[in-house]
Amino acid sequence: VKRKPLPLVTNCNDCGVCCLHMRTPPHIVYLIDGELQPNGDDNYGDFARLMAAPEEARRVLIEGLHGDRPDESPCSWFDPESKKCRWHEFRPDVCRGFEVGSESCLTARKRHRVGMSNGKYRLVGGKLMRS
Ligand code: SF4
Numbered sequence: 832v833k834r835k836p837l838p839l840v841t842n843c844n845d846c847g848v849c850c851l852h853m854r855t856p857p858h859i860v861y862l863i864d865g866e867l868q869p870n871g872d873d874n875y876g877d878f879a880r881l882m883a884a885p886e887e888a889r890r891v892l893i894e895g896l897h898g899d900r901p902d903e904s905p906c907s908w909f910d911p912e913s914k915k916c917r918w919h920e921f922r923p924d925v926c927r928g929f930e931v932g933s934e935s936c937l938t939a940r941k942r943h944r945v946g947m948s949n950g951k952y953r954l955v956g957g958k959l960m961r962s
């Protein structure tokens with residue numbers, strides 16, 4: 832039986848599904864008395880990037896940590912219109928290490944049926960809805 836090869840995934844165009852369940856940007860930092868602090872030398876990159884990010888990005892992150900967003904809601908840095916990270920340049924190491932086309936990527940795409948006719952989603956009031 833001849834099987835069709837699985838499509839190669841080489842870019843994130845019109846996807847964004849790996850950002851849909853993060854709630855807040857997963858920077859590894861401490862928040863002490865409302866102030867962001869580094870969480871050890873190993874995670875200093877996350878802290879340094881946050882400090883270099885626009886103030887609004889930090890405010891949104893801190894609000895997300897304090898707020899009542901459900902655990903499984905989209906990352907507060909995610910833009911549902913463009914399906915991209917609003918402050919991509921300042922995203923944390925965890926996001927940088929998530930490879931396009933990796934097994935985790937393909938699993939997330941399959942879960943959300945990206946590329947399939949019924950695979951469109953939209954966010955309404957922060958909740959995921961099938962289009
Ligand atoms: S699931 Fe894969 S293709 Fe989709 S945004 Fe994440 S890395 Fe990109």
Ligand code: SF4
Nearest residue numbers: 850856906909916926
């Ligand atoms: S890439 Fe950006 S929007 Fe996606 S989970 Fe990371 S910080 Fe959030």
